[in-house]
Every structure is written in C-alpha cells, then in structure tokens.
Amino acid sequence: MKKVLWICSRLPAPLLSGDALYSAGLLKALAMTNDAAITLIGTRRPNHDQDAHLAALPNTTSIMLPSAQASGLRSLASSLPRDAYNLATPELALQIEKLLQQEWDWIAIDHAYSAGLLSTILKNRGRASVWYIAHNAEGAIRPAIARSFSNPLRRTIMQLDAEKYRRLEHRLVRAADAITCITGDDASYFRQSSPRVCIVPPIYLGKVVAERRIERKCPRSLLLLGSFEWVAKQKNLELIVDTLLPRFQQKGITLDVVGFVPQAVRDRYGRYTEHLRFHGRVDNLATIMAGSRGGLVPDLLGGGFKLKVLDYAFQRLPIFALRQAVAGTSPNEQSAMFLADDLDSLVERIVNNIDDLVALNGHQQSAFELISARFGLDAGISELKEFILGSRRVESRAHTMHQV
Incomplete structure (x- = not known):
C-alpha cells in the first residue's frame, strides 16, 4: 500500500459546499482502491462536530483539529491569502511537523487554501511526491472576482488577496509532482507551468432518482x-x-x-x-x-x-x-x-x-x-488508481528541484 498524507486544511464535512463535495469524492475513491493507506488531517468547519462519512472511510485515519478562527485584518500583513493564513493554525502546523517525521509516498495538498504550510512541507517531505488537488485555477478566477466589486476599498482588498493566491498557487504548481484538476480549461492553465496534469471529474456521492416524469401539476x-x-x-x-x-x-x-x-x-x-x-x-x-x-x-x-x-x-x-x-x-x-x-x-x-x-x-x-456514465464512483476509483498509484506514477522531485 502507498502511504498518503492528505492535507485538507478545511475538512470535507459536512457535504454542504462544492469544495467539500469534491474533496470527499476524491478521498472516498482513493480509499476504495484499497491500494492506499491515507492519513487525513485538517481543521473542522465552524459549528460542525459530526464527520460520520469520514469515519466510515476504509484505509483512512482522520486527524480532526479545532476550527480555524477568522483573522480579521491580520492576514493583510501576511504573504498568504486570507483563507490559507487562517487555516494554517498553530495546531495544524504542529501536527504536520510530527507527521512529516514519517516516510510517505505521497503528500496531497487539497485546495490552494491548504498550502499555507507549503514551505514546511517541502523542507521535510523526504522522498514523498507532492500531489496538488486543484479545485480552481485560482490565479485566473480570483482577479476576475475582485474586479467585479464596485466598492473601491473592497475591490482593492480582494485584488490584493487574489495576487497572494496567484503567487501561492504558482509556488505549489512548481513544487507538485502531480496535479489533478476538474475542467479542461483548468488543465490548460496548469499545463503552462507543469506537464503532469490530469483531469479528474467530480465524483457524485448523493442520492439517485431511478425514474421521474414531470407533470402539469408540478409547481412552476x-x-x-x-x-x-x-x-x-x-x-x-x-x-x-x-x-x-x-x-x-x-x-x-x-x-x-x-x-x-x-x-x-x-x-x-x-x-x-x-x-x-x-x-x-x-x-x-x-x-x-x-x-x-x-x-x-x-x-x-x-x-x-x-x-x-x-x-x-x-x-x-x-x-x-x-x-x-x-x-x-x-x-x-x-x-x-x-x-x-x-x-x-x-x-x-x-x-x-x-x-x-x-x-x-x-x-x-x-x-x-x-x-x-462519467461522474460515478467507479470512474473516480479507476482514474486515481492509474494516475496516482499506478503505472503513470512519477519520481519525486524532492531531491532534484530548488527550494521554492
């Protein structure tokens, strides 16, 4: 079995947001390959203490830390974007430093906001390969979001945060031995900086309605x-x-x-x-x-x-x-x-x-x-088994690349 340290600074529970749903699907697919022993670590989401679906995952040990606290304006003085700054809690840093004393085959950094401790990870990765799980092309979308705000002060703050996300993402992409993303557009964006990119579509974990017919009595x-x-x-x-x-x-x-x-x-x-x-x-x-x-x-x-x-x-x-x-x-x-x-x-x-x-x-x-036909669990298991655990695995660049 490959040993995988999965760093998801905001744990994927409850399944009420897009980032949680995407992470949970990939996590379940990798766990169900039965070829990976996963240690998942991250902070709980605010006001949430129940993580039944994480506890039920096979081949997975979860380390769940207290919720991160909002920083107010303190993150403005940091080189990190606000989310990454908030989520890189002292408790998380301490636990990751301990975990990095072990030998790992893969270190997964799930979402750019989980890269607040990137320098620590790269310094102590050993022979582990780094897998960046991209949820978006942050360097492309966040500047556009910032420009959409009419309030000058809000727009300026958002633009500053967007630039921090772009820089952090660039460091992460350069460091990664493997990148998975969701769309073809995102893949094209990441391939400008890295040749090792794979599209892994979201994996649906919800209920399925076998049959339905909409009739006139259905409300408009x-x-x-x-x-x-x-x-x-x-x-x-x-x-x-x-x-x-x-x-x-x-x-x-x-x-x-x-x-x-x-x-x-x-x-x-x-x-x-x-x-x-x-x-x-x-x-x-x-x-x-x-x-x-x-x-x-x-x-x-x-x-x-x-x-x-x-x-x-x-x-x-x-x-x-x-x-x-x-x-x-x-x-x-x-x-x-x-x-x-x-x-x-x-x-x-x-x-x-x-x-x-x-x-x-x-x-x-x-x-x-x-x-x-394309977004079921079986398809996700097959893709991750081939890309992360199978014949297409790359050699770690831990000893060949410069510190970034």
Missing part, C-alpha cells in the same frame, strides 16, 4: 442549490436575483434557493417573497426536488465545475444554465441542458420552456444517462 418553480458563505457566491446570487426575479414575478415563476444565505442578503429581497423562497440548509432535498421543474446553474463568477449540475442530473431535474457555468461537461452533456450565454437570455430560455413538459422530460432523461 426552479431550484438554485448552493452555499453562499463566500463573498463571490453572494455576489453571484445578487446578480442572479436582480436579473431573474422581475421576469419571474411577471410570469408567475418561483425561485427556491437552498443553502446558507446571509440574513443581510435575504433581507434585501423581501419584496419578492411570493416568487423567491430562501430555505436555508435542507437535510432532505427530495420534496423540493420533486416540486421543481428545473435546476439553475447561472453562476457568473467563481470558475470551476458546478457540483449542483450533478445533483440536478442524478435527481432528474432539467438543467437551465449559463454556458460558461457548465465548464467541465462535454458537448453531448450540454446538449441535454437548456443553455444561454447571459442572464437575460437565460430568463427567456426559462420562460419559453418551463411549460414544455415534453422538452423538460426529454432533457432530464438525456442528462441523467449521459452524466451518470
């Missing part, structure tokens, strides 16, 4: 899944609601938003109470899914693969999406979605199709068949 509602804690996600939500809701109100269409939304954002849209419903976090989505005629993927900011695509497809909701928001899906998969190039066009796509039951049912059936 659309579902938007997400976790809106990150400021970029909040900005996305505001752009979406500001564009879609006036037309939805006019046409009698309801938008159901499921996931954490700050109260200040919810209060801003009190005038739409009849056609906009904030449900918060929901443990069982079955009722809301069954009462929806489609799922929305309208993200303008943030980049990367939108994991709600998988939730919608596997639970048989037709997908209404911006073309740029479904990066990582194939042309065939996109042919089974209702796509548009901007939010105004997406509104019209929704209005023109929400009552076309033949089209809705045809698209959800096709999307289910196409997406379930």
